Amino acid sequence: MTHHINYQVLARTTRPTKFSELIGQEALTQTLKNAIESGRLAHAFVLTGIRGVGKTTIARLIARALNCVGVDGTGQPTSEPCGVCDQCQMIAEDRHVDVIEVDAATRTGVDDMRQLMEGISYKPVMGRYKIYIIDEVHMLSKNAFNSLLKTLEEPPPHVKFIFATTEIRKVPLTILSRCQPFDLRRIPVDVLLTHFQNILQKEGVQFEMEALECIARAAGGSVRDGLSILEQAIVKVTDNKITVSTVQEMLGLADREKIATVFNCLMRGLVRECLEATKTLYEEGADPDIILQDLLGTTYQTLSFKVSGAVSAEGNKLQALAEKIEPKSLMLVWQVLMKGAEEMKASTMPLENLEVILIRAMHIQGMVGKENRGEIPSLVSSSLSPVSAVSSPVVSPERLVTSFRSDGMPKTFEDVIQLFEKKREPIIVDYLTNDVGLVDFRPGAIKLNQLRESTPNLQPKVAKFLSECTGASWLVELVTEKGQESLGVQRALAREKREKDALSTEEAKKISELFPGAQVVVK
Ligand SMILES: [Zn+2]
Secondary structure: OOOOOOOOHHHHHOOOOOHHHOOOOHHHHHHHHHHHHOOOOOOEEEEEOOOOOOHHHHHHHHHHHHHOOOOOOOOOOOOOOOOOOHHHHHHHOOOOOOEEEEEOOOOOOHHHHHHHHHHHHOOOOOOOOEEEEEEOHHHOOHHHHHHHHHHHHOOOOOEEEEEEEOOHHHOOHHHHOOOEEEEOOOOOHHHHHHHHHHHHHHHOOEEOHHHHHHHHHHOOOOHHHHHHHHHHHHHHOEOOEEOHHHHHHHHOOOOHHHHHHHHHHHHHOOHHHHHHHHHHHHHOOOOHHHHHHHHHHHHHHHHHHHHHOOOOOOHHHHHHHHOOOOHHHHHHHHHHHHHHHHHHHOOOOHHHHHHHHHHHHHHHOOOOOHHHHOOOOOOOOOOOOHHHHHHOOOOOHHHHHHHHHHHOOOOOHHHHHHHHHHOOOHHHHHHHHHHEEEEEEEOOEEEEEEOOOOOOOHHHHHHHHHHHHHOOOOEEEEOOOOOOOEHHHHHHHHHHHHHHHHHOOHHHHHHHHHOOOOOOOOO
16 A cells, blocks of 8 residues: 655644644743733744744744634633634634735845835734734845834734744844744654654554654754655555665665664774775665764764763664773764765765775774774674674673773772783883882872882873873872882792693693693693
């Protein structure tokens, strides 16, 4: 079964006829309702917000609220217009003579405005108020604004102005200062999602939840844009079901899981895998520009999880990866991708451009090749699927703990050395391992005993470096008090002991008998 619904039918049939049906603008509607109920509505107000967020819908609701006379024809202005009286019905059908809707984008001239203003002094024909709804008011010419301003300075009591604009900064302050402002916010994704769900249930159309999520995200906070996408999806429906693949194809969207794979490879410096996954996405129809935007989104989510623990709907998939990435790397990647997004706008070779941006991001964060040296714990399995990566990480739990700990505050002297190993500071690692002995260790304070000569001035460097890495202050003191042997000596002694113990086992004795002269190496 295929649905055939005319373009933008949904936007009309689902347009709210009551304040209570407006979605995502609760604070604003409450203020408006209070003002209407108490009769304290300003004579002019301006509604601002992105397109398709409900500006003209609210303007018409206000027109109804002010002119409604109720079912019995004796009602006063109300925040709950009846919807059945002549006033309400004529406004709903766009044929109320006293409700004048003007699109400033097409009637910008001073003559248009003068003509409009001439009618203002006349009393309303059938309604309580004459209501002028001027959409895209910022498009008016300077002279038209001046003409409007004169009226706003001394408005007749029977007139109300409702201005709507997407660009309030282009509206002169002299106008704005005479209006009550109402900011309409973008409709949150979850609110849109519920709205679309209700609509589809009423229409009897089946859907995959993820498909609706894609639409809600693509709407960018605009109900109208969302409905328009939803409508196109309904038209494309086969087997009476909106599927995620239909929506992705329709919008040129990238598969979320594959984006996660690209991101995974990107953060781990797996150049070849990263580029392959990107190319697959492209071949499946994803726009390089959208891939880049999605990667930016993923970087943001991971970073915000990292610094604040905030988890979005998809965040939990990234959680495991996030624990192993430093905020610094994420910020670098963010910067490179952001700059890349600018370049992409002018690019004639979007895929190639995207690939170069990804390579740059991997090189700048210094991740290339680290995987092979085992510095970044392997997260994804060989299939590179991010889902299986989270459910069956190949990295051992111990490894996770140590790598996480060394990212934060070192808890032991060995942690400190491990941190410098990770930061690739071989001179300091050698100094701490072989040149000094530990006297006392507390997080934030280390006392060392110099055991042998070393490169000068390393001890203040250790303190400075630790403070930078951990964000806490560190005191590293050299004391004369005798402490432990150097860590290098301790390790050598421990190894000797293990070898001796191993050699004395029955098994080792047997091996020596079987292979005379063989050296048993303990691993
Ligand atoms: Zn009514």
